[in-house]
Amino acid sequence: MRDYLDIIKRNLLSPIVVVVFLLAGALVYVREYRDAWFISVVIVVNSTIGIVQELRAKRVLRQLELMSAPKARLLRDGNVVEVDYDDLKIDDEILIQAGDELPADAKVIESKGLELNESMLTGESASIEKKNGDVVLAATTVLAGEGMARVIAVGDDTKAGAISQVLKHYKPELTPLQLAIWRAIYFLTYGAIILSLLIAIVYYFSGDNVVIILKTITSAAVTVVPEGLLLASSLLLAFGSLRLAQAKVLPQKLSAIEAMALLNLLAVDKTGTLTSDEVSLEKVASFGDDFSSSDVASFAALIAHETSGGNITGRAILAEATPPKDTEIVDVMAFSSARKMAGVRARVNGTVRTLIMGAPEFVSKLAPIDKETRKKLNDWADKGLRVLMMAEFADEKTKIKDLKEGSGMAIGAVILRNSLRHGVVETVDFLQRQGVTIRVISGDNPRTVQYIAREAGIKHPEKVILGADLAKLSDNEFNEAADTYTIFARVLPDQKERLIARFQQSGKFTGMVGDGVNDALALKKADLGVAMYAGAPASRRVSDIILLNNSFTSLPMGMKLGNQIMQAIEVIAILFFHKIIYGVTLLLTTILINMNYPYSPRHITFMNIFLVTMPTLMWTLFPPMPKHRINPKRFWRDTLLAVLPIALLTGLTVAFTYWIMSVVFPGHAAEVATMTVLTATFFGVYLVFLVGIMLDVTIDKAAKRARLLYLLSVVVVAAGSFGFGFLRDFFDFTVPNLFIMWPAIGVIILATLTQLFIARRVGRRISTSVG
Missing domain, CATH: 1.20.1110.10 (Calcium-transporting ATPase, transmembrane domain)
Incomplete structure (x- = not known):
């Protein structure tokens, strides 16, 4: 009233x-x-x-606000149902996974490598690991892992206050x-x-x-x-x-319409934006004679099952491979954008195995590889394939996230295909004809990103730099690199945000397209944040526009x-x-x-x-x-x-x-x-x-x-x-x-x-x- x-x-x-x-x-x-x-x-x-x-x-x-409002996954009578945040009650059990924004204060009753970002409340953006019995707070974001929690406070009674009050007052x-x-x-x-x-x-x-x-x-x-x-x-x-x-383009703010008119630089992620949201397992390769490709596939399925939280990569692996049957989980390290890898320590058929799967550039620091193996990995990446490297460690006591460099052995690779999204070539052509410069900011392998960018028709795909190289630059050198390069590969979430800030500083009205929790910082920073509807709730909450059909190709319309x-x-x-x-x-x-x-x-x-x-x-x-x-x-x-x-x-x-x-x-x-x-x-x-x-x-x-x-x-x-x-x-x-x-x-x-x-x-x- x-x-x-x-x-x-x-x-x-x-x-x-x-x-x-x-x-x-x-x-x-x-x-x-x-x-x-x-x-x-x-x-x-x-x-x-x-x-x-x-x-x-x-x-x-x-109506538009309600269309984009995130839902809580509630466990009810053994089934998972989605409900509005306002419908949660004390003692409800909710499922949480990477990319979620917590709808209420709750106590963790099951954790699989659960890690949260509590910067919304504490100002500190570091990843906080959560175990059984720990309290998780409303408005914090799940960076990695998944779990189950019991609601202990809702609405105005939470520490963060009412999450959905924005929908109640016009x-x-x-x-x-x-x-x-x-x-x-x-x-x-x-x-x-x-x-x-x-x-x-x-x-x-x-x-x-x-x-x-x-x-x-x-x-x-x-x-x-x-x-x-x-x-x-x-x-x-x-x-x-x-x-x-x-x-199929949902503006969450009226100013987004003006922002679309002003846009002259668009930063895009690769996976799920330039490429389709359908990933398929191309093949699994083993290194050496100790393990067969089926062994590597089985271990990959085990890691995917325990750490992926149902993401597209995990689903693609589990669709073609099955985890070992006689398995007892000892420790889990969920995938995060900062680590670029995930891991599991489990007793498999009576033997304790410590396994890690992730980006070759990061996993190879823990498990060195020879030139021949590196060439294989690069050849796959040059064909636009996504490559995950698998390593095993003899260390049974050190926490997975604390394993020492050089202590592991590379045992194989999982090769995934993520094709160019239908209509992307036309979309890129439209944007570039409209005077919009496109930059690709991705956590993926630089060779894979280059291949996809070239296929999409993005100008100057040969200009590529790694996040690790960006980290070594001074402020002036970083700014020069941001202005020079087209592709930024293996970047961390805070680097994405810093790149967006530089684009804005150079006088560009900057848009950012992303779908993961690792994109949330950059989406919020951008003049026009564009999120996928099927993406992480945290990314949707901070965006200006949501693409309801999860397609980058709807942006021109x-x-x-x-x-x-x-x-x-x-x-x-x-x-x-x-x-x-x-x-x-x-x-x-x-x-x-x-x-x-x-x-x-x-x-x-x-x-x-x-x-x-x-x-x-x-x-x-x-x-x-x-x-x-x-x-x-x-x-x-x-x-x-x-x-x-x-x-x-x-x-x-x-x-x-x-x-x-x-x-x-x-x-x-x-x-x-x-x-x-x-x-x-x-x-x-x-x-x-x-x-x-x-x-x-x-x-x-x-x-x-x-x-x-x-x-x-x-x-x-x-x-x-x-x-x-x-x-x-x-x-x-x-x-x-x-x-x-x-x-x-x-x-x-x-x-x-x-x-x-x-x-x-x-x-x-x-x-x-x-x-």
């Missing part, structure tokens, strides 16, 4: 609404009841529409572009106050009465403040987000839709800025030539129907199709500055038309006012067609249909307003008299041709600047 009251309060007590009600009260005081009633009804209707639309937007955004967050629009509204509101004071002073010393002064002030105030622009942008972003979700939304905002902004600039120009010109402002408040409302209301509805229903990427950083240049000369020309032409008709036909004030309104309306309608030329948008079938619908609406509304006597009186019009416009026809035609010329020049400039 509180959220709804906040929305109502925000819409009814905005500065412009308060000012209009005060002006309405003043009009009532001077007995101008009709204008007072009219502007009051209009502002109430507008505010009501704003409230209804914001409530709808709230509901849409809440707080509208404006995007950077909306903030700029909001500041413009405040600036123009104060500008309207200054104009009102100017009108009051000039009109008072000109001898005008209070009624004329108040009517003019009210008309100017309604003209100057673009209160509908922020509402229009909010609606476009909110319902644009829903369209994106339907295209999201960028195209986001581009349409940003283009629609620019189009509507141009219409509002035109209305404001021309209105102020007309007002100041009439003051300079000592004439009264030609419009009453009702006239302004009539014109707004054609100048902003109907076009806004049209472009919301039929978003324009841009020919290029929209850059929000150029918003003011492409909208306000672009339309400025056209709006000034409209204002001066309408002022001239008003003046010349008043001079030539001095006894026809009411007819002159009506024809001045129609002249301004004509230029507003004309701009709806010019704006496509100005912004260089594609006039496709949808755009043509939208324009036709708009024209029909203009004809119907205009015919009704002037054809029915009661509506004509309601808007304070006379029957249109085209004859009295003849002195201004030449100037109007010249102005329209000049505006067309300006629009085309603006369109060419925009097309060239982005080309």
Whole structure:
């Protein structure tokens, strides 16, 4: 209820609404009841529409939030069911695995190499090992292993507080572009106050009465403040987000739509991003005669079963190999991105075996290999295959994670195939044609990553550097390497974050695509964090966008839709800025030539129907199709500055038309006012067609249909307003008299041709600047 009251309060007590009600009260005081009633009804209707639309937007955004909300895996009656965090109760037993964010405070009752990152609560990012009986806290992240825990505190009773409170309280967050629009509204509101004071002073010393002064002030105030622009942008972003979700791209923040438009560097992981999420076991090879390939496969299956937590690599191995039957687990070291390996110590058929499987570069430090074996490993990697090396250790007492370098013996390798994801080549080509630089940041073997990057069509795949080499560099050398290399292989999670920070520091608007818990730091740091829906909950929680179909290839569709939304905002902004600039120009010109402002408040409302209301509805229903990427950083240049000369020309032409008709036909004030309104309306309608030329948008079938619908609406509304006597009186019009416009026809035609010329020049400039 509180959220709804906040929305109502925000819409009814905005500065412009308060000012209009005060002006309405003043009009009532001077007995101008009709204008007072009219502007009051209009502002109430507008505010009501704003409230209804914001409530709808709230509901849409809440639906989007709930779509991406992580679930807890609850053990119930021997089955695993997924439930919302809010549905957990004390003593519930939950399953946790690598990549999870803990939904509640709990006590571990079974641990398989469970390691947590508690930096959310302690500030320390070190991995903390958790054993049976240890307490794990809500909001911490599982880095490695898996286990089971019993819930001891939920919601506000946990140490971290309520995890899902963000879904319970609606707080509208404006995007950077909306903030700029909001500041413009405040600036123009104060500008309207200054104009009102100017009108009051000039009109008072000109001898005008209070009624004329108040009517003019009210008309100017309604003209100057673009209160509908922020509402229009909010609606476009909110319902644009829903369209994106339907295209399998779920924005968790409205600002993500702008971020997609600004993106010029994208860092991607290899596994699950460039490659598919399907991994198959290619083959298992043994080194030497002590073990057969089937022995190595059996040991690999044992490690996968105990440490993989059901990840795709573990599933691929277990699909083709079976762990030894007579096995008793003694110790487990789960896989982590920092170690790049996993291990098991177990009694197998009565013999204690200490086994490790992982990245050859890391395992070979513990179990050295000869040149021939290294060449085999490299040859497999050069073919794009993923290689895991297997080693055995005679040490039965030292903890697996503390085994000494050189103490093991390499016994074989597990070779996995992870093919290029379908559509990645087209996606990479699209992004690079859009001017987006792609960097690959992976924990995988550099040769494998190079092969995949080359297959995907990423530029300069030969420029590769290892995380170990990055660690040896000074800050300046690191920055130079980040700017130089395309592929960063065998990197650690903190190095990913540091690379993203460097890309941003060098002036790049940086995106990061990832799916694992090891990507969470980089995703959070990036300007645009993109996570896979099937990825680790921790990575989803910190991302700006979630790819619902787990496919990197859906990003271009999201960028195209986001581009349409940003283009629609620019189009509507141009219409509002035109209305404001021309209105102020007309007002100041009439003051300079000592004439009264030609419009009453009702006239302004009539014109707004054609100048902003109907076009806004049209472009919301039929978003324009841009020919290029929209850059929000150029918003003011492409909208306000672009339309400025056209709006000034409209204002001066309408002022001239008003003046010349008043001079030539001095006894026809009411007819002159009506024809001045129609002249301004004509230029507003004309701009709806010019704006496509100005912004260089594609006039496709949808755009043509939208324009036709708009024209029909203009004809119907205009015919009704002037054809029915009661509506004509309601808007304070006379029957249109085209004859009295003849002195201004030449100037109007010249102005329209000049505006067309300006629009085309603006369109060419925009097309060239982005080309």
